[in-house]
Amino acid sequence: MTAASAGPVERAAVDGLPVDFVWGAATAAYQIEGAAAEDGRTPSIWDTFSHTPGAVAGGDHGDTACDHYHRMPEDVALLADLGLDAYRFSLSWPRVQPGGRGPANARGLAFYDRLVDELLAKDITPWVTLYHWDLPQELEDAGGWPNRDTAYRFAEYAGIAAAALGDRVTNWITLNEPFCSAMLGYYHGVHAPGRKHFPDFTKAAHHLLLGHGLAVKEVRAQAALPPRIGITFNPVLAQPASTSPEDVEAARRADALGARLYLDPVLRGSYPEDLLADLAPHGAEPPVEDGDLRTISQPLDFLGINYYFRDVVRPSDEPHGYLSVPQTERPSTAMPWEIYPEGMTELLTRITREYPGLPLYITENGAAFDDTSSAVDEAGRIQDENRIVFLADHLAAIGRAREAGADVRGYFCWSLMDNFEWAYGYAKRFGLVHVDYDTQRRTPKASALWLRDAVAASRGR
Numbered sequence: 035m036t037a038a039s040a041g042p043v044e045r046a047a048v049d050g051l052p053v054d055f056v057w058g059a060a061t062a063a064y065q066i067e068g069a070a071a072e073d074g075r076t077p078s079i080w081d082t083f084s085h086t087p088g089a090v091a092g093g094d095h096g097d098t099a100c101d102h103y104h105r106m107p108e109d110v111a112l113l114a115d116l117g118l119d120a121y122r123f124s125l126s127w128p129r130v131q132p133g134g135r136g137p138a139n140a141r142g143l144a145f146y147d148r149l150v151d152e153l154l155a156k157d158i159t160p161w162v163t164l165y166h167w168d169l170p171q172e173l174e175d176a177g178g179w180p181n182r183d184t185a186y187r188f189a190e191y192a193g194i195a196a197a198a199l200g201d202r203v204t205n206w207i208t209l210n211e212p213f214c215s216a217m218l219g220y221y222h223g224v225h226a227p228g229r230k231h232f233p234d235f236t237k238a239a240h241h242l243l244l245g246h247g248l249a250v251k252e253v254r255a256q257a258a259l260p261p262r263i264g265i266t267f268n269p270v271l272a273q274p275a276s277t278s279p280e281d282v283e284a285a286r287r288a289d290a291l292g293a294r295l296y297l298d299p300v301l302r303g304s305y306p307e308d309l310l311a312d313l314a315p316h317g318a319e320p321p322v323e324d325g326d327l328r329t330i331s332q333p334l335d336f337l338g339i340n341y342y343f344r345d346v347v348r349p350s351d352e353p354h355g356y357l358s359v360p361q362t363e364r365p366s367t368a369m370p371w372e373i374y375p376e377g378m379t380e381l382l383t384r385i386t387r388e389y390p391g392l393p394l395y396i397t398e399n400g401a402a403f404d405d406t407s408s409a410v411d412e413a414g415r416i417q418d419e420n421r422i423v424f425l426a427d428h429l430a431a432i433g434r435a436r437e438a439g440a441d442v443r444g445y446f447c448w449s450l451m452d453n454f455e456w457a458y459g460y461a462k463r464f465g466l467v468h469v470d471y472d473t474q475r476r477t478p479k480a481s482a483l484w485l486r487d488a489v490a491a492s493r494g495r
């Protein structure tokens with residue numbers, strides 16, 4: 035990459051951010067690692083789901099993905115070239131503890147040992163996510179997240195990870211987006227394990243949160259260095275399609291199910307009353323046992339927020355009670371998700387107002403665009419101007435949230451490189467770095483160089 039030369043656009047984007055702001059990129063194990071059956075790893079629910087005909091676009095799966103398992107040093111070098119402070123990655127549970135029970139798998143852990151050492155050698159701080167959706171298949175066969183025992187299995191695995199890596203890793207995230215694990219996996223059925231049962235979804239959500247609380251305790255007990263522990267939510271930013279009472283009510287339901295179902299128990303130690311009233315007619319109240327809410331609401335060191343788009347809603351007769359109204363007036367990404375940077379400011383100021391007290395980190399934000407068909411110049415470089423504008427606008431929106439009092443301390447771009455985008459397969463490219471899946475060649479896009487310059491601009495003030 036060429037030398038950094040921050041221009042006015044980069045400087046404007048980072049204007050509202052402090053010099054000690056943490057700059058990072060994020061990935062997740064199943065989306066990049068490949069090596070699905072190597073060194074003792076056993077299948078996760080995503081291996082099973084992606085090999086189920088019709089489940090994932092193009093029949094894609096993560097067997098090889100970005101082959102990061104074998105190319106890790108090259109990928110860490112990319113992070114270093116971008117001048118990033120931090121790298122958020124997830125551990126593959128079935129690599130660390132095959133089958134989700136019993137002893138650790140030394141060969142699987144050795145990979146994360148090498149990764150952590152490689153990062154530290156390059157002065158990049160590791161941020162470890164313990165669960166980014168790859169539940170060991172054996173635990174799904176035993177009932178999955180709707181089964182209470184899965185929470186205890188998760189805590190055991192968290193302890194194994196903290197004992198092995200907690201002498202070098204200090205930043206821990208228990209769960210990534212439990213909304214997606216629970217709602218998309220157990221109700222809408224579009225994510226692994228592909229189940230469609232409304233009461234199972236709230237059982238799954240409760241046990242994910244219980245697992246979070248138990249894991250916080252385990253990490254604190256097992257890590258050699260004092261850990262900083264948080265959880266990452268993607269709170270739905272629900273807005274009514276109109277001012278009609280029906281649409282306003284649909285937005286309340288979407289907010290309850292998509293945001294407060296997670297925020298309230300973790301940060302306030304209770305489930306919202308209106309949510310419980312919504313769930314009762316469906317026999318879908320969370321299966322709370324004595325002491326659960328105390329466990330779930332362990333003190334945390336930070337809150338991770340992922341933001342991509344808002345959800346404009348109106349009522350539906352389905353149990354969850356709302357449906358999304360596609361927004362077509364503004365540009366959208368390739369997902370297609372409406373581009374709505376104001377939502378970043380709205381979400382962060384709302385969290386600050388209603389759930390005050392924790393430092394906030396944007397643990398994911400980014401955009402998929404059709405880079406390979408529309409942004410390649412004559413020299414073969416990917417000129418992804420649209421992604422640059424997206425990043426600049428969202429960083430500026432974080433700056434505005436900070437001005438309004440939100441204690442946002444860092445930003446992790448999703449994603450370091452193109453990868454397996456779950457049910458969309460490899461067709462959707464979120465990377466700062468382009469991946470040619472035939473050759474596994476990595477090529478930084480213009481947005482990667484732009485982010486590198488923005489980071490330099492942010493530090494050079």
Ligand code: IFM
Nearest residue numbers: 062211340398448455464
């Ligand atoms: O790729 C995902 C990631 O795994 C979780 N958050 C949203 C991203 C884009 O869909």
